[in-house]
Amino acid sequence: MEQERDQDLCCAVTQVHPDAVERVRGLLPRDETLYDLAELFKIFGDSTRVKILYALLESELCVCDIAKLMDVSQSAVSHQLRVLKASKLVKFRREGKTIFYSLADDHVVSILSQGMEHIEEE
Amino acid sequence: MEQERDQDLCCAVTQVHPDAVERVRGLLPRDETLYDLAELFKIFGDSTRVKILYALLESELCVCDIAKLMDVSQSAVSHQLRVLKASKLVKFRREGKTIFYSLADDHVVSILSQGMEHIEEE
DNA sequence: ATAATATATGAACAGTTATTCATACGATAA
DNA sequence: TTATCGTATGAATAACTGTTCATATATTAT
Numbered sequence: 005m006e007q008e009r010d011q012d013l014c015c016a017v018t019q020v021h022p023d024a025v026e027r028v029r030g031l032l033p034r035d036e037t038l039y040d041l042a043e044l045f046k047i048f049g050d051s052t053r054v055k056i057l058y059a060l061l062e063s064e065l066c067v068c069d070i071a072k073l074m075d076v077s078q079s080a081v082s083h084q085l086r087v088l089k090a091s092k093l094v095k096f097r098r099e100g101k102t103i104f105y106s107l108a109d110d111h112v113v114s115i116l117s118q119g120m121e122h123i124e125e126e
Numbered sequence: 127m128e129q130e131r132d133q134d135l136c137c138a139v140t141q142v143h144p145d146a147v148e149r150v151r152g153l154l155p156r157d158e159t160l161y162d163l164a165e166l167f168k169i170f171g172d173s174t175r176v177k178i179l180y181a182l183l184e185s186e187l188c189v190c191d192i193a194k195l196m197d198v199s200q201s202a203v204s205h206q207l208r209v210l211k212a213s214k215l216v217k218f219r220r221e222g223k224t225i226f227y228s229l230a231d232d233h234v235v236s237i238l239s240q241g242m243e244h245i246e247e248e
Numbered sequence: 249a250t251a252a253t254a255t256a257t258g259a260a261c262a263g264t265t266a267t268t269c270a271t272a273c274g275a276t277a278a
Numbered sequence: 279t280t281a282t283c284g285t286a287t288g289a290a291t292a293a294c295t296g297t298t299c300a301t302a303t304a305t306t307a308t
Contacts, residue, residue, distance in 0.1 A: 020188075020190050020191055020194060021187070021188065021191050024185050024186075024187060024191060025187075025191050025194055025195045027184070027185065028181050028184045028185050028187065028191075028195060029195055031184045032177070032180055032181060032184075032195075033180060033242075035173075035177075037242075037245070038173050038176050038177050038180065039173045040245045041170075041173075041176050041238070041241050041242060041245055042170065042171055042172055042173040042175070042176045043171075044241050044244060044245055045167050045168075045170035045171040045176070045241055046167075046168075046171030046172075047171075048163075048164065048167035048170075048171070049164055049165075049167040049168030049169075049170070049171040050164055050168075050265090050266075051157075051160050051161045051163075051164040052266080052267095053164075054160050054163050054164045054167070055154070055157075055160050058154055058155060058160060059150050059154060062149070062150045062153045062154075063146050063149065063150050064146075065143070065146060065147075065150065066142075066143065066284080066285090067284070067285060067286090068142050068284065068285085069142055069143050069146060069147050069150075072142055072147055073147045073150060073151055073154075076267090077267075077268070077269095078284080078285075078286095079267080079268070079269080079270095079285090079286085079287085080266075080267055080268080081285095082285060082286055082287080083266075083267080083286085083287080084266085085285095085286095086286075086287085098274095098275090100275065100276065100284090101274075101275050101276065101282095101283060101284045101285075102275095102283095102284065102285085103284075103285065103286095109244075109247075111240055111241075111243055111244040111247075112244075114240040115237065115240045115241060115244070116163070118233055118236040118237045118240055119163050119166050119167055119233075119237060120155075120159075120163060121233055122166060122214075122231075122233040122234075122237070123159070123162045123163055123166055125233075168295095172295085172296075174296080174297095188254080188255090189254070189255060189256090190254065190255085198297090199297075199298070199299095200254080200255075200256095201255090201256085201257085201297080201298070201299080201300095202296075202297055202298080203255095204254095204255060204256055204257080205256085205257080205296075205297080206296085207255095207256095208256075208257085220304095220305090222254090222305065222306065223252095223253055223254045223255080223304075223305050223306065224253095224254065224255085224305095225254075225255065225256095
């Protein structure tokens, strides 16, 4: 007799650990939450943005400063600041024609620190 | 007279804040470090991987368990576990044909927690 | 040996994303 | 007003990434 295809016959039913699976299923955050969490980390997953965040960690800076500092075009910086703004990771204030950006809150610092600890070890 | 193009004339030299830029430049981590950090966060920036990590946070699980739990193909899970393994975020042990995965260290938990705090606020 | 099962992996395709370029917007100064 | 400067943004392109499919590997059982 043919094995039934299509469905997830990744392994025989007998071998799996349904108790553990069920228990964990009940403990997992909602899919939407996990999706949002991934979206947040995606922001940190770009070296340009990480560098911007590290720079702002030291000092409030205008778009132009950031571009000079990083040797990246003003446009690229602006685009990335837009992303960071949308995720509420940075805030800004206007002073004439200049706009100064700074970190929005301490979670940014914590997240960066934890990540740094991981890559620095070993 | 023509303005010189090509270079980053994102803003006139007089308007920028060279003191702040220079100070921050000296304080920034090395480019390579920032790149590695972004690479790490990139791993967390995918909902499938985040979900796997959250599942492993509760219990050691085999590939098949994870696939069933998440309703994702075994192949997709395997591919992602490969990524997580490469970044030393998960470890594994073999038991016959089955391979059990678990979290590699506590940084994973810290990073996830900090991210979760950020999205839960407001 | 062969078969069956759990996992891994290469190739291909679709979807996403970061940069560049050109241009627009907004504020200040003349 | 017009000009200038700092910033923002839409479109286009190139590079990257996650899934699927097919298949390979590794372990155990017969």
